[in-house]
Amino acid sequence: MSVPFAPPSATDFLAALEKRGIDNFYIQYFQQPGVAEAELERDVSGTLRRIYFSASGDAPEGSTFGLVPRGQGFLANTVDPAVPPAWLGSDDLAYYSGAFARAGFRGGLNWYRNMRRSTALLAAWRGCIIRQPAMFIAGARDGVLRFPASRSPTVGPGRALLHGVAGRAARYSNARPGPSVGCQPNTWCSARDSARASVRATKAMPASAPLRCASWFTRPRARRAARIV
Secondary structure, three states: OOOOOOOOOOOOHHHHHHHOOOOOEHHHHOOOOOHHHHHHOOOHHHHHHHHHHHOOOOOOOOOOOOEOOOOOOHHHHOOOOOOOOOOOOHHHHHHHHHHHHHHOOHHHHHHHHOHHHHHHHOHHHOOOOOOOOOOEEEOOOOHHHHOHHHOHHHOOOOOOEEEOOOOOOOOOOOOOOOOOOOOOOOOOOOHHHHHHHHHHHHHHOOOOOOOOOOOHHHOHHHOOOOOOO
8 A cells, every 4th residue: 555666776876866867755855864853843742734635635735735836845845734634633633743752753754864775775676576476555646556566557457456355356376476586486485584684685696696585475376366346
């Protein structure tokens, strides 16, 4: 759900934005430590209310949430709703606000600040695809459907994009077993085993090494078509 899957690339996302001449995307604004924290933590409840509404399907038509006006902050391109949407209850907002007030936003922001490092660490998995039966689901008004990567799952055998949970049925019958990194073919790979294998692969495998991922879901007996209605 939410952001569609894209395999690790040789070019990190920040470099790709720079190559296209984009310099006002929210991820770029998050790069300088302390800047976004100061803005977002000034009024935690107001920040969350603005973000949740502006990034939702209820945002005003033509909203450009995620683009930061030059010389301004991230919240300058958000809307503070006069009436909170029905799906954002006051108790929920108070709970989230309390959590962020205690922990701050730095932990989440640091993920964006490590995107270049993450690209290097994930080099061994460049070009990998999801071989397990899988489906990308998004709401009909979800802004991520405008992302270029959102269009790719709608093309090709065994793939479908559902607009909303109550979308059309989709079948997946093209999954097939194959060796995963550090695991025997057609066997269950625990999270711990996968993590250890990831570390070994990052250290030892060339970036061009072909990888195929397997889990219980790709066992022959589980290769039946999956239906979501």
